[in-house]
Amino acid sequence: MSDEQDLERVERMLQRTPAPEFVPATAAAAARRAALGDEPRPAAPAARAWRLPDWLRVATPAVAFGAAVAVAAVLAVGGHGGGIATQYSVSLSGANGATAQVDLGPARDGVRTMVVHVSGLRPAGRGHYYEMWFRSNGNENFSAVTFDTAAGGRVSFKGVVSGRMTWRTCWITREAIHGDTKPVTVLKA
Numbered sequence: 728m729s730d731e732q733d734l735e736r737v738e739r740m741l742q743r744t745p746a747p748e749f750v751p752a753t754a755a756a757a758a759r760r761a762a763l764g765d766e767p768r769p770a771a772p773a774a775r776a777w778r779l780p781d782w783l784r785v786a787t788p789a790v791a792f793g794a795a796v797a798v799a800a801v802l803a804v805g806g807h808g809g810g811i812a813t814q815y816s817v818s819l820s821g822a823n824g825a826t827a828q829v830d831l832g833p834a835r836d837g838v839r840t841m842v843v844h845v846s847g848l849r850p851a852g853r854g855h856y857y858e859m860w861f862r863s864n865g866n867e868n869f870s871a872v873t874f875d876t877a878a879g880g881r882v883s884f885k886g887v888v889s890g891r892m893t894w895r896t897c898w899i900t901r902e903a904i905h906g907d908t909k910p911v912t913v914l915k916a
Contacts, residue, residue, distance in 0.1 A: 811840045811885075817897055819914040823847065825880070827914050829859075829897060834890030841871065844883045845899075848913065851875045854904050857913070861894040871897070 811832040819827040825847040832840040843859065851857050859871045869892065876882045900910040 811842055813842075814839075817916055819897070819899060819916055821848065821899075821912075821914040825914055827899060831888070837890045838887040839890045839892075841886045841888055842883070843872075843874075843886070844881075845874075845876060845914075846881045848876050848880050848882075848899075850878060850880070851901055856902055856904065857899055858902050858910070859897065859899050861888065861892065861897045864893045864895055869894075873902075 899914040
């Protein structure tokens, strides 16, 4: 194969390759110098580009997923118990008459179905969401689900928790999406 054919083959491969992700200016300049063999020049401090913190890039999709699950569950869950055989039931309460009923079914295939009915809990508000927690017998806290309530302060949803998890209490907190404020417990057993 000739050099020209090799270059054409490489060019076709590059045309099929998707555009690269964002590359910081300092890294792009260093890569260009390394590729072209340019003499290194003293680098001027680059302006720091703002980017989301790593934990937020993980938390934001999780919050969106939790909200989507809660909305889907509102459409799918009806009545007390939500169609599960309730093995355990926990009542939570908070300020201004806010309540939640947590019904847990028997463990099957490694998971335990959970149905939650919340009422009287105003929507979390812009930049916030609610998160349900369980504390194990070993004093470890486990997040079970994130959600928000509708304008009327109600939501019902179905989820699952580990069938092997042993727990002694649960509660619901109001959290900030950006984590810039301390979580506030709004409902507890």
